Amino acid sequence: MSRPLVVIVEPYSSGNMYAPVLRRAGFSTCAVTLRSAAPLAASFRAEDFDHHLEYGADDAAPITPRLLDPVLDQLRGLTPVAVVPGEQHGVRLADRLAAELTPERANLPELAAARWHKGAMYAAVAAAGLPVIESLATRDPDEVADWLRDTGLGGRDLVVKPANASGTDSVTMLPGGAGWRPAVTGLAGAVSRHGIQLTDVVVQEYVTGVEYAVDTFSHDGVHTVTDIVRYRKRSVDGRIAIYESMEFVPFDAPGHDELLRYTERVLDALGVRFGVAHTEVMVTDRGPLLVEVNARPPGGAQPWACQLATGDNLVDRTVRYLGGGATVRPDYDLEMSVLVVFFAVRSGGRISGIEGLNAITRLPSCCHLKINVVDGDEVPETLDLMDAHKLGVAVLGHPDPAQVRADHLEVRRIASRVGRPGGFTIDPVPVPVTP
Template sequence: MSEQAGPAVVVDPYSSGALFASALAERGIEVVAVLSSEKPPEAYASSYRPQDYTDPIVFRGDLAEVADRLRPLDPRCVIAGCESGVELTERLAPLVAPWRSNVAELADARRDKWAMAKAVAAAGLPIIPQICTDDADEVRDWLLRAGLTGRDLVIKPPKSASTDGVVKVAGGADWAGVFAANLGRVNQFGEVDDRLLVQQLVTGTEYVIDTFTQDGVHALVDVCRYSKVDNGPYMAVYDTMRWLPETDPAIPALLDYARQVLDAVGVRYGAAHVEIMNTADGPLLIELGARPHGGGQPRFNRVATGDSQIDRTVRSLAGEPVSADYRLVQHQLCVFHIAPSSGTVHGVSALEKVRDLPSHHFSVQNLVEGGPVRATGNLVDSLDFGFAILSHPDAAQVDADHRVVRDLERELVITPTDQPAAIG
C-alpha cells in the first residue's frame, strides 16, 4: 500500500460522512471535499458543514477534470461520505488513489441494487428472488416463471436509499399499477427511477452489519437489529434499532454471509453497511452501502462500543492498528418517532419528557406546536420527525424507557388537513 501523506478525499461529506472532517483534523489530516452535485440532496442538506472544507471541488460531469485536480494533492484515499457519493467515489478512487480502492470492474455492484444482487448470486450466495426492468410485461412473465403470482411483493428503486420509494404489495394486488405509478419517479437524490426492482417479500429478522475493510480483510465494527412496522400503506417504517452484544448467537452466520457479500461486490477498502434479512432458510442480502452507516450512527456507536467506522477509518489513514472486532459496553436503542397520519400537530410538549428518561442519551424532535406533520412513510420522514437514543448499563431500563417514548407519542393530537404537509 502506498504511504501517501496528503489529504483524505471525501465525496459528499454529508450524513455520517460529515463526521470525517473533525475526526481527521484531530490527527492532523486534511479533508478535501468533492461534491457530486452543486447542492447536497435535500435529505442531506442539513448535515453539510461547508466551513469544514477549503475550496470544495464540484463534479460537473467531467471525471478527468476532477481527477486532474486531485492527483497533485497526493491524496491518501477517496472515500464516500454517504450514499449519494458512492457512484462518483467508485469512479474516482481507481484514478486517484488505487492503493485504497475497490475492484473497479464491480463498481456498479456497489451502488445499483440489481447489479449488486447479480454479483452476489454469481458468487454462489443465496439472494432474494427479484427482477429489475422498466417493462411490466417482463415482470408479469417473471412472476409466472418464479411462481410468485399472488404472493407478497416489494417494489423499489435500484439506486435510492433509506426506504425511499419502497412499496409493499400485499398479495401482489395491482402490482402493475404500483409499478406504473413509481416508474419515472424522481427519488431523493434527484435521479429518475427509470427501472424498478420487483422482489418477493421475505420475512425474518433484519440486521445491519457495519464493517471496515483494509486490504480486503473485513473487520466487524458493530451489529444492530432493526424492528420495522407497517404504518398504514407504508411498509418498512423504522421502529427501533438495537445494538447487539458481540456474543449474540445470530452474529457468526450473519458475519460470514456479509463477508462473502463484500467479497462478491469487490469491497477492498473502507466502511460498509450491509443490511441482511435473517430468514428461516438463512441470511439474504437486502442491500449494501459502500460507505459509513448513515444518520450519524457512528457517533452513537462510540457510546455503545467505544468505537465507530469513522474512528477505524481515521486510524487506518493515520497508519495505526485497526481493530478486528467490537465489544458492547452499553445497552443502546434508537427509537424512531412515528406519525400515524398527516395533518396539524398539537401537544408536542409531551415529547420534552423524553429528555427526562433515565436512559436518555440524545434526542431530537423537529415538530412545532400547531405545525404540519406528515405520516411516517420512510426513514427520511422518521428523521424529519425525530428520534431518541436510549443508552444505559441496564437493558431493562432501556426497554422500559422505550415504552414510555411510545406512550408520549400517543399524547400528540394530529388533526387531518386537506393536503398532507411536509415538515420544514
C-alpha cells in the same frame, strides 16, 4: 511537510463526521459535491474543508470524461491518500475517483455497478453462490409478468423498490402482488426524494424474519465489524420500511456467526476491499438473505450511537487506519445497551403540544433527544426513514438492558399523548429481551 489529504464525496448526513475527525488526526480535507437538490445538502459544513470541488452533474448522469477529467486533474494536484463517499449518492463517483487516484485503497472497479445498483448487486451475490431474495431489475412490465410466471411468484406478496434510490425511498410491499404493474410503471424513470432520476425498478419476493445491519470497515479486502444492530419496523398501507427502533446487539450473540460469515462473503462478492459498508440482512427460516449493501456510512444518528454503545464507530476506525495507528481489531465490545427510537405520525397535519416530549429527557436511560419540529409545523404522514428523521429521534443507553427496555415503552407512552391527534408515535409494542 504538507498534511496528507482525504477526499470525501458528498459529505452529507453522517458523512459530515469524516472531516472533523480527519482534521484532528492531522489530515487535510477536500469535499467533492455533486449537482443535486438533495435535502441532505443542508448538512454540508463548508468550514470543515480545506478544498471544495464541484462535480458538474448529479448521481444519475453517466460518468463521462468531460465531467470526470476536470475533477481528476484538480485532485491529482492534491495527491490524496484516500477517497471515501459520505452519502449514498457519492458512492459511484467516489468508487471511480478512488480507482484512478488511490488504487491501493479502492474497491474492485469491475464490480462498481453492483455497489450502487440493487439489481446488479443481487446478481453479483447470486453469482458468488450465495442465497439471495428472488429479484428482477427492469423497467419493462411485460418482463415482470414473464418473471412472475417463471418463478411461480404470481399471486405472492412482492416488494417493489427503485434500483438506485437511498434509504427507504419508495419501498412498497404489495400483498398478493396486487397492483405490481402500476407500481413498476410509476417508479421507472421517476425522480427520487433526493432529486435523483431513478433507473430500473427492483421487484422481489417478500420475505420475513429478523432484520439486522452489519457495519464494517474494510482494508486490503479484510472486513472488520464495528457494530451489529437489530431493526424493528412497522408496515402501514404497504409501506414496510417505517422504522420503530434499532438496537445495538453483542458481536458474539447466538446466531451471529452465520450472519457474519454471510455478510463477509457478500462484501467479497461485491468487490469491497477498502472503506466502510452498511449491510442489511434479513435472517429468515432459509438463513441470512441480503436486503442491500450501502458502501458508505449509515445515516442519521447511527455512528454517534455506535460510539455510545461500543466506544468506537466506523468513521473513527477508518481515520485511525489511515493514520497508521494500532492494528485494526476485527470486532467490537458492547459496552452499553443502546436503543435508538424513531418517531412517526399516523396522518399528516399540524404539530401541537410537542413540549410534552421533554418528559423523555427525565428517563434514566435517555442520552439524547432530538426533536426537529415545533408547534405549528405541518408534517406529512410518516412513510419512510426520511420522514422519521424529519421528526426526530431519542437515544436510550444504560448498562442495564432492562432499564432500556422499560424506558423504551415509556418513550412510546409519552409520545402517544403529544404532538398530533393519535400521538407522535406508532403503536407501543412489547420489547423482546436481547439474547
